[in-house]
Structures are given as structure tokens and as C-alpha cells.
Amino acid sequence: MVAPIYIVAIALGIAFSLGFFGKKSTGFATGLFYAALAAISFISVQWFTGFIFNGQSSTEVFTAGLKPPFSISLQMGLPEAIITTMINLAGFMGAVFFADQLKKYGVHLMITYLLLIMGLNVIVMTRDIFNLFVFLEISSIAMAGMALVTQEKKSVQAGFKYLIATAIISALLLVGIILTYNYGESLYINDLLAANLTGIKAGATAIFLILMPVILELKPFPANGWGLDMYQATHPVVGSLLSAASATASIFVLYKLAPLGGDTGMQVIAVLGGLTFVASNLMGLKQSHAGRMLGYSSIAQTGLVMMVIGLQPVLGEHTLFIGFSILLTHFLAKAGLFWLRGILNTDKLKEWGKLRNTPLLLFVFVLFIVALTGFPPFPSFFGKWELVMQLANSGHGWWIAFILLGSLLEAVYLFRWVGYSLKIKSKEQTEQKAHKLIPVYLFAGILLTSVYFYLSHFYPDSMMQYVPLAFVALMFVLEFLPAIIKNIISIGGMAAYSWLLTDQYLGEDNLRFFFALIFLVGGILTMIPGFRQKGKRVGFYPAAVMMYAGLAMLISATDLLQFFIAWEIMTLGSYLLIIRGKRSIKHAFSYMLFSLGGAFAMLAGFGFAQAGNPGIGLDVLANMTYLPHLTAILLAIGFMTKTAALGLHIWLPGAHAEAESDVSPMVSAILLKAGVFGLMLLFIGMGAEAAGGHPLVIALGWLGALSALVGNLAASFQEDAKKLLAYSSIGQLGYILFAFSMMTHLGWLAGLTYVAGHASYKAILFLGIGAVVIRTGTHNMYQMGGLIKKMPLTFIGVLFAIITLAGIPPLAGFAGKWLFYNAVIMKGWYLQGAIVFTAGIIAFLYSFRILYAVFLGQLKDQHRKVKEAPITYLIPMFILMVGIMIFSAQPHLVLKPLGNMISGFFPSNMLDWNGGTALTSLGYWNGFQVAVIIMIMFAILTGWLLLTSRKAKKVGQFNIVYAAERPERPETTHMAYNMFAGYNKAVGFLAAPGITNIWRKIDAFFHDLGDWMRRIYSGNAQSYLIHIVAYTVIVFMIINFGI
Amino acid sequence: MIKKLLLFVLLAGAGVMFWTGISDYEVKQDLNPIASYYADQGLEETGAANLVTAVVVRYRGLDTLGEVVILFLTASILGFFLIKRDGKNDFRESSEILKTASRLLEPIIILAGVYVFVNGHLTPGGGFQGGAILASALILAYLANPNDSISKTLLKITESFSGLSFVIIGVLGIILAGGFLDSTLLPAGSIGNLISAGVIPIIYLFVGLKVGSELAGIVTNLKYAPKNESE
Amino acid sequence: MITLEYITLGTGILLMLMGIWGLFTQKNLIKIVIGFTLVDTGIHILMVSIGHIKNRTAPIIDDAVNASEAADKVVDPIPQAMVLTAIVIGLGITALMLTFVVKMAKDNNSLNVSNFKSLKW
DSSP: OOOTHHHHHHHHHHHHHHGGGOSSOHHHHHHHHHHHHHHHHHHHHHHHHHHHHSOOOOEEEESTTOOTTSSOEEEEOHHHHHHHHHHHHHHHHHHHHTHHHHHHHHHHHHHHHHHHHHHHHHHHHBOBHHHHHHHHHHHHHHHHHHGGGSOSHHHHHHHHHHHHHHHHHHHHHHHHHHHHHHHHSOOBHHHHHHHOGGGSHHHHHHHHHHHHHHHHHTOOTTTTHHHHHHHHHSOHHHHHIIIIIIHHHHHHHHHHHGGGGHHHHHHHHHHHHHHHHHHHHHHHTTOOBHHHHHHHHHHHHHHHHHHHHHTHHHHGGGHHHHHHHHHHHHHHHHHHHHHHHHHHTOOBGGGGGGGGGSHHHHHHHHHHHHHHTTOTTSHHHHHHHHHHHHHHHTTOHHHHHHHHHHHHHHHHHHHHHHHHHHHOOOOOOOOOOHHHHHHHHHHHHHHHHHHHHHHHHHOSSOGGGGHHHHHHHHHHHGGGSOHHHHHHHHHHHHHHHHHHHHHHHTTTOHHHHHHHIIIIIHHHHHHGGGGGOOSOOTTHHHHHHHHHHHHHHHHHOOBHHHHHHHHHHHHHHHHHHHTTSTTOHHHHHHHHHHHHHHHHHHHHHHHHHHTTSSSOBGGGGGSOOSSHHHHHHHHHHHHHHHHTOTTSOTTHHHHHHHSOTTHHHIIIIITHHHHHHHHHHHHHHTTGGGGGGOHHHHHHHHHHHHHHHHHHHHHHTOSBHHHHHHHHHHHHHHHHHHHHHTOSHHHHHHHHHHHHHHHHHHHHHHHHHHHHHHHHOOOBGGGOOOTTTTOHHHHHHHHHHHHHHHTOTTSHHHHHHHHHHHHHHHHTOHHHHHHHHHHHHHHHHHHHHHHHHHHSSOOOGGGTTOOOOOHHHHHHHHHHHHHHHHHHHOTHHHHHHHHHHHHTTOOSOOOEEETTEEEETTEEEEHHHHHHHHHHHHHHHHHHHHHHTTTOOOOOTTOHHHHTSOTTSOGGGSTTTTTTHHHHHHHGGGGSTHHHHHHHHHHHHHHHHHHHHGGGOOSOHHHHHHHHHHHHHHHHHHHHHOO | OHHHHHHHHHHHHHHHHHHHHHTTOOOOOSOOHHHHHHHHHHHHHHOOSBHHHIIIIIITHHHHHHHHHHHHHHHHHHHHHOOOOOSOOOOOOOOHHHHHHHHHHHHHHHHHHHHHHHTTTTSSOOHHHHHHHHHHHHHHHHHHOTTSOOOHHHHHHHHHHHHHHHHHHHHHHHHHSSSTTOGGGSOOOSTTSSSOSTTHHHHHHHHHHHHHHHHHHHHHHTTSOOOOTTO | OOOHHHHHHHHHHHHHHHHHHHHHHOOBHHHHHHHHHHHHHHHHHHHHHHHOOTTOBOSBOSSSSOGGGHHHHBOOHHHHHHHHHHHHHHHHHHHHHHHHHHHHHHHHSOOBGGGOOSSOO
16 A cells, blocks of 8 residues: 555655746656656555455554654545545546646646645645645645636636635634634644534634634535636636535535534534525526536535535434435536536537537436436435435434425426437537547446446345346447347347236236236337337437336335336436427426426435335335325325326426327326326325325325316317327326225226226327328328328227227226226215216317317328328237227226235225126126127117118218318318317316416526525625625624524 | 625624634643643754744644645746746836845845754744745845846746655655654754754755745746736 | 733734725725735734743743753744744735736726626626
8 A cells, every 4th residue: 555645745746846847848747747646546546445345444644753643644544535536536537638728838737736636635634624724725726726727817807716715714714723723732633523622612613713614615605606706717627626626625624524513513514505505506597607507506516415414413324425425426427517518618508419419428418417416326316315314214304305405406407408408409519539538438437337336235135126227228338229129129128027027926916017017018019119210219219218117117116215216217218208309308308397396205205204114115105104194295296296187297298299209108108107106006005995084185086186177178179189198198197096096996996997098098099199290290180180091090090099088888998987987976076076077078079179180071282192100100009909909898807807906905895797797886887798789789870870861972071061171271260270169268267377387487486586696696706705704704693692 | 885884793793703712712821732742852853942943844844845835836826827028128227226235135135044944943943934035135136137037947946856855855754764754864963053953954945945936936927927818 | 911912812803804804895906915914914913822821932942941841931832833834825825816916907907806797696
């Protein structure tokens, strides 16, 4: 082991030697410079690996040959090794990125850079507070100097503000140090820790004046304008050093010194950190400058870690893990993002679409953002998870709310940015210089590698759970293959995995088997249309497979953590799928926000649910002790963002309608069921039958009924065919929610029937209409019409699906409806039932509309040459139709096992089977008989019509009387346009976008608030100084006088 | 006006804060344990009669190295601003009095500076003080003859050489004595002599040279006033 | 009783407050830097005061102070060593600040701190 003191010796020795070189012979000087960085990186990495792999014990290096407190000592333990490794890695890679500038500024820059990194290393390792002050000054000065690399007026000003602000902060620190020396009679941190200075008032003030400057170095809100300006105006490498190296070191200093302040100190640190986290993210909302936005985000993340440090008394032994996980992600992602900013060389967010021209860079960018926003399986997620769990365990609900609010705000601006870069096209190429790409890719690689360690740390034995994740990774690697091969691989993988799940769950856990079937078999069917794609279809397969992997993992999750990981992976995959649509940018964005909001509600719910329980297995849902009602509400909200219950639905229509033709069935027919699965788990946990009278469940019943009504009504008024289908999903999911909320055997059976039904007919409908959209190139129904002749097979499919959907006998929809009506009547929910029945009638309106407007009526001129739907679309449609037919004729084949399964939760069976006949106290029904009767009736009717109307003449498709429309006129005269105008006038207000407006107002409120708050950063150096002093004095007054 | 008033309230608050910090101050009667250790053992351990020097160079040698670094860093950052004027010397000639006086004073000041830093371990003073005096001589020379600049290369080389030597002595401390910057790698010698106290005089020599050349360098560099960007 | 210690401590704090007042109210960049140096000097006085012990002499062992009784005769050498370091650091920072000020003044032809607000929000 090379002693850590050599970090100082080597860096300084080479820095001084560089002075020999003037401006000349910079080649050799550059070599020396890199050698120095490499050497100090080597030393810290060596200690790091020593601690991890060789059981090295921590060591304290004494200078001057004497033990502390008589001399200055440097500590090298595991935390120090990790932090210095991070600093040196960011330093080394930043220097690689910096090669151009190094050439331009020569040794001056090299010296400054090297001393900056050296200074940061020492402040991490030193155990002497005065020594800390000296090297803090070194790194502050060097940082201010680095501002000059961009020789613009702005950056000089930023450097000056930084310099004078850190000078005042250090001055306060110096006062703190000398006072602490006076009362503590030592400068050795270990002595001071033992001295308990906070016992006397002046001692507490002395400690305050040490801790406060350390906090100020972390740029807490609102005394941080100087830091933000620095992020904005300096070279991206300087930004990366500020964010990844300097902040990391300062955080460690705070961690090292925080115990000096005792419990009060911890509290103050936690509050100030939390405030910074939320406020900075709030102000980040309005940023349009990439550098400054990253600055806000960096400050926020630092605030979060600061908060974790302050919460030590609560988090106990978990503090280090949580703090480190969040810090590591922030470190890797922020450095990477700043470097990307340097590669793209633009600060206008909308110009980041340039990334599209380099898919690998785009991947890395999204990776960084995803990791930063706390998505699994990245370290920051595990940190936040553990944080929420521990806070819940100790009853700190408000802290959780605070953290999740801040995280959501951060996701808002970060995902808006992702949207821009994924969607806005740009012809500009990015410069591809190896020395700039290597650091970015290296950090992305480290981030990805860390995933493996985290997963194996949390689940050393059940790595099988993550096979789907590995498959996703494989799909990313295979991106270079043509779409057809990737399609085969995806389908093969899903088939294999569904076989595995069948093997595991069939007969054992039929509920899971049922959903596995919907998720994976549905998945396979919806992948078939993909065969139509030529080329590589970049980005589609990883996203699709990611979504299905999430769904598959949802099935096999055995504890809350696995469930949540699966949930988030599914969300991410579906987001990436949805945003592929041409006009999807804002819909995908709103989908992401609602999903994250829901996920955070779920996360809090999970936290509360496991509080007081010995483990985090899914069974804790059955044994909630801490805030059980709130927990149930939070979880229900979380699941209902996916089922798009009324109020949480506004993301759905756009997201589903604007998605690509073969993506819509995936996200509609299949994805929505994940929320249902979650709700069922929640209800089962709440004790199914016992939960019947729970106010939450009754409320959910109402919500379901209203969703059905409003969804169906809104669907009837759509001009856009896919939007119609999307709104109808809201209605259908409303039925499902209502059915499950009844908490009876029949209710659940009806619910499951609807789940299976919706999965199949909505898939057929979206495939069919998707095919129409492909062929006609429009979503608007009034621009379609008469397609029955051109696309007869599609018509048959859609007709089939519509009959099922509307619950008209003989098809399966009727089975669901029959069960449903029986259930409602037995439950006695007449009022809600009435609403649902009304909704059912309204469903006929849109059912008719889509059939009529698309397929019947007059064919448009421009559609004369339209072809039948692609075969790849027809195949899954017809497979599903066969399925529906089998179910319609022999419903007991499916319903009986489902009923048996439900009996596990609802022993009081209200349904009997007699062969193929279902019996309840209200009546009986036999699917096969009904089908036969309907067929006979149909035959008689047809025969009678044929007999009586022999004189009727056959009307051609272009007969305008029959079509009730005038050809080739503006659409306003088309019957299909504004089709149900009368109804709209009467009850349209119910479908008005009132809820959308509420959400819009909430959105505007936060943006305005953030905009108003950031006015505090007037840009005046003097104001920033006043902020710093005022911040210190006010915090002091609050602590001491409780003002 | 209101703003001023608020600022005054804030200032008063700061005053209260600092005052609270010394509110428990008690007039000391004795040294604290660390200080009395230094007072008792300092001479023996370092051989330096000046205990402040013992603390500065040995016990808190890393701080001293740090402060040397700060000056060096400042000088380096100034380098960013330097944009050479194309050899034009447009400074006004200095007065005859200044020129003559400086010729008279320079050697004396330099001598005083050197005396202060080579005797740093024995009498009040040391590398920084001596270096500052040395720099004042160089600056005086510069003011007297602004157009005959002192050789920048010489200043730079002195600066780097002294700094590097300081670090090397520090590292030798690890190899030959108890640790980084351990000043006892040379024998203490007889106390009170010029050549005594281990490497302390040598370190102070380098510190003095370094501080002198750096301060002089900073001032003379300001002559190359940064050019306006927009010009 | 007001002793020398309290007077010097008070002076140090007063000087710091004066410096802070300068930082708060002066518009001229150079005067702001002077405000900083006042704060710095105030702290230095504070530091030296804290090392002071009544009726004792400088921590140098010579004819007046015997090596064996040094611990009873000299003032605390540590704050003196620290103040030496702090002064040099303050000097470096002040020099750097002034250089920045010169550069800013040349760029914008103004020394008024209110004129440098191109970065905000």
C-alpha cells in the first residue's frame, strides 16, 4: 500500500515542477500532469480495493513523525478511500476531457487543476480542522481560477462571485475554528468529538460557526446564488468538478464533522438539506439553460445527501449506505451530464435533440437521467428505497412526503429534457472526439456495473428474479441486428419465460398464472405486428422488452422491493415505447409524471405498510399497523394511476392514441392490467371479504362507476378513432375497478372476466384501428368511412371486438355483463349500479360510432386504393378472436377455475355450475345455449327479412341517401363528424376536461412558484454576500432563540 | 433606507452571534495540554528555540505547505490573465529620488530579509516574514525601474525549485525520519546555533525564497494588465 | 473587570463587523474587497487574543525563558502559528480578488457591483 500522504506529495511535487516549464515544452509537462493524476488515482483506488477485497483496516497517517493531537494526521478508512477514489476519478477523466483547454492554457491550468484535486483529497482525509481550513481555501481558490478557462465576461464574474463568497464562508469557518480551539483546547477532530462542546452556549456557537460554513460550502438554498452562477457560466468540465468532485468532498466533510453538533446540529442539517432539495428542484422547473438546470439539480441532490447525514440519529447504521448510494448515482450521472453538455456544446435544452444522431450517446444520456431520478435498478433508487423504509419505520411520514415531492419536481424538468432529446430532430452532428467520449462512456459503464453489485447485494440468492433484466440488457446489446431477428428473439424470450412462469404458478397460484398469461401471451401476440417493420427499428425492442420484463417481474415478485422494482421498470419501458409516437412528446411526458407520482405514492405506501413488520414480504399488506388507512389510500392511488381511474386518467388518451399502431395495444390491452394486479394484491392484503365495508373500498366503487360513465361519454365525443378507444379504456377500467370494489365472489369473477375480455378485445380494436391508421394515414373518423369493402377482415375483427365490448350476446362480453349485473344486484349497490348501467348504454354510442364511421358509409376518394390490413396485424387479431369464441361458447372452462381461485379469498360462493350452466340465486345462464339461441334468432330474422323485402333493391356503397352524407364536402357535413352533437349538448359537460384543467393549474402553480422563488438570485455579488451572512445569522437565531 | 436598516439589524445579529461565541471566554492562567507539550518538548524535539517556528515548520508543517501552495496557486491563476503586450514599455520613468534610494536600500533590505528567514528558528521571524521583506526589495527595484523587469524566468524557477525542494524534504522525512515533513532528518545540532534545528532552517530558506519570488511575481505580473476582451 | 483580553477580543469582533458592513453597503468592488480584508484582520486579532495569557512572553526560548520552565512563561504558540498561515492565505485571496476586479473593470468599464448581473435566476 502506498501511504495516502503520497497523494499530497506527488500532486504538489509535480505541480511545483510544472512551474519550471513556462509556456514551452508543454508536451512533457502534459505527460507529467496526467501521470500525477494517474498516480493519485492509483493510490486511492488501491486503498479502495484493499478495503473491499483484502480486508484492509483503516489507517491514520501522522505527519511530522508525531501522533495527533500534536501533529496533523490524515485518515484513510473505507469511506475516505471511496470518496477520494471518486474525486480522483472525476478529476482524471475531467482532465482527459479537458485536453484541448490544457493545450491552450498550458501549465497554469495544469497547476490549478492538480492543486484543486489535491486540495479536495486532503479535506477528505485530514483530521485537523485548521488543516481542513487551509486546504478548503486551496480548493476554493483553484475552483474560482478554473472559471477563467472560459474567458468570457460572464465567467469572470462568476469566478469573482465564487471567490468572494467562499472567502466569506472560510472567514466564518476560521472564527469557528479559533473559538473551538479556545473551548476545546485542540484542533484534532477526534478530540473535539470527545469534548462535547455543545454543552456550553459559547461552545455550541463555536461548533455552529464550524458546521455552518461547511453547510454553506454545499450551497444550501437560498444562500447559493454564487454556486449557481458558477455552474452556468463555466466550462462543462468545471461544472463536472463542482458537482462530482467538490460537492462530494464537501459532503464528506459534513459527514465527518456533523457529530460535533450533537442532535440539534443533526436536526438543523436535516432541515436545511431537505429545504434545499425541494426548493432547488422547484426552481429548476423554470430553467431553460442546461448548465444552470444541472446546477439546480446538483444542489438539490447535495441537499438530499445533506438531509440523510442530518437524519443519522433516525437512520442509524443505514446512513452510510443510503447516503453513498444517492451520492454515487449523482456523482456518475452529473459528471456524465456535464461532459455531455461539453460534447454537444449547447445550453439550449431543445437543441439536445442533436443526440439523436448518435444513438449511443442518447442511450447514455437517458441512462444518466433515469438513474438520477431514482429509477431502479440504479444505486440511487436503492438509497431512496432504504431511506423511505427507515423513515417509515421510525414514524417520519412528513419527511417521506418531502423527499418524494422533491424527487417528483426533479423528474419534471429532467424528463421534459429527455423528451426534447428523444423527439426534437436536428441535423447538426455532434463532434466525436475520443478524449471527450471516453469519460462519458466510462462513467456510464461504471453506473451499469454498479447495478450488478446492488442487485446481488440485495438479493444474493434470487438472481433468477432478474433474468428478465438481463434479457433487457441483451436487447440493448443486440440493437445492431435487423428488426425481424430482434422480433424473433423477443418473442422467443417471452415465450420461454411464460413457459417458466406457467410451470411455476399453474395450479400453485392461479391468480399469478392468470395475469402472467395476460401479460406474456398478450405480449407475444402484440409483438407479431412488429414483423412488418423493415430496418432496425432502433430503440423499440429494448423498450418493449423492458416493459414486458417489468410485467413478468411483477408476477414473480415476492416482496415489496421486487414488486416496486418491477413496477418502475415496466413504467420506464412503457414510457420509452409511448414516446416513440410522432406527436407523443407531451403525452409521454404526462404519462411519466403521473406514473412517477403514482409510484411515489406507492413507495410511501410500501414504507408505511412494512413499518412494524419483520420483513418486507408481500404479506405485510395483510398486516399493516402504521397508518393503515393512509397506506391503503396511497397504494390505491399508486395502482390507479396505471388503471387511469377518473382524476388520474388525463395522461391516458393522448398516450394511447398517439402511440405507434402496434404499441397502442401493448400499452392499452396489457399494461393497464398491471394496475389491476396491484389493486387485487392490495385488496387481498386488506382481507378481501372483510374489507367489503371499508370506506376506501366503497369510495373506489364510486370512483369506478364514475370513471365508467365519464370515460364512455368522452369516448362517444371523440373524432379521433384511437382516442375513442383510449377513452373507452378509461370506461372499461372503471367497470373493472367497480367490480373488484364490490368485494364479493361474483364481483371479482366479473372483474376477472372483464380483465381478460378487455385485454383481448382492446387488443383487437387497437390492432384493427391501428391497421386502418397505417393504411389511411389519419386518425380522424370523419376522414374514413366505407372501409368495409377494402378491409373486410379488419372489419370482421373489429365487429367481433365491438360485440364483445358492448356485452351483446352471444360473445364473451355478455358473460361478463351477466355476472356483473348479478353481482351488483346481490351487493345492493343500486345507485352506483345505475351509473354503471347508464355507462353501459353509452358504450353503445361509441361502439356504433367507430363501426359506422370507419367501415360503413361512403368510401373516400383517396382511399380507393387502400389495401387490407397487414397480415402481421390480422394474425394476432384472429388468434384473439378464436380465443373469444371459445370462451363465449364454453365459458365454464375458464370461469370455473377462476371461481375456484377466488373462493380462496371469498369462500361464500354465490355461483354454482351445472355442466356449462351458471346458476345464481337470480337466475341461470348457459353460454352455449345463449349462442345457439342467438344464432337461431339471427337466422329467423334474416330469413324473415329476405322473405318480406324481396322488392328492396341493393344500394351501392356510393348512394348518398344510404350513406346520409354528401361526398367531397367539408367534414362538418359528414354525419360522423360531431356525431352525437345532441347528446354532447345534453350531458357533454360531464366529459368536459375539468380535471385536466385542475391538473394544469397545479402544474402552473408549481412553475410559477419556482419562478417567483428564483428571483432571489439577483445576480448581484453583494446580495449573495448578504444572503450568506443572513442565512447564518437567521439559522443561529432560530437555534438559540427559537424565533 | 429600509434596506439599510434591515442590513443594520442583520449586522447586529452577526454581532450577537460572534459575541455569543466569546461569551464564555475565561482569562487563561495556563497553557492547554497541547501548547504546554510544545513548550516543554518543542525545543528538544525540533531544536528550534522559536516555538512558533517549531509549530509552523514541524508540528503543523502540512499547513505551512498548504499556505505556500496558496501563494503558488494565486500566482498560477494570475497566469490565466496574462496576455503579453508586444514588448511595449509604456511606463513613466521613475523619479531620481526613488531610483537612487532604491539602489541604496535594496541590498540592505535583501540582507534583512535573508537574515529574518535564516534565523527563523532562533528569533522572531521566519520564512514568510523574510520572504515578504525580500519581495519588498524586489518590488522596490521594480518600481524604480518598471521597464527593466526582473527576470520572470528566474522568479519562476526559484519559485518552483523552492516548492519542489520543500516537498522533497517532506518526503525525505518519511524515508529518513518519522513521517512527512518530520524536520528531524538532520541532527538537531547545538541549540542556538545558526546551523541547528534539523532541516528547519533549510525549509525556511526555501519558504523565504519562494514567498519572496512569488510576491514579487504577483506584483510584477500585474504590470501585464489584463487586456479587454472586446478590444 | 475589563482586561486586555476582552478589549482585544472586542476589537477583533468590531473590526469584523465593520468589514461586514462594508461588504453589505459599498458599491465599489475595490471597497468590497477592502471590506473582506477588514473582516480577515478582525479574525486575526481574535486569533492572537485567544492565544494570549497575561504576564507571559513570546514563545521563544532564549536567555529570558528557560527551556525547563517554558510552559509557565510563554503564551500559546499555536494561535500564533495559525494566524501566520491565515495572514498568508488572506493575502493570496485578496491578491486574486483584486485581479478579478481589475479584469472585470477593464471588461465592463465599471467598478460598481450592481453592474455585474448578467447571470441570474
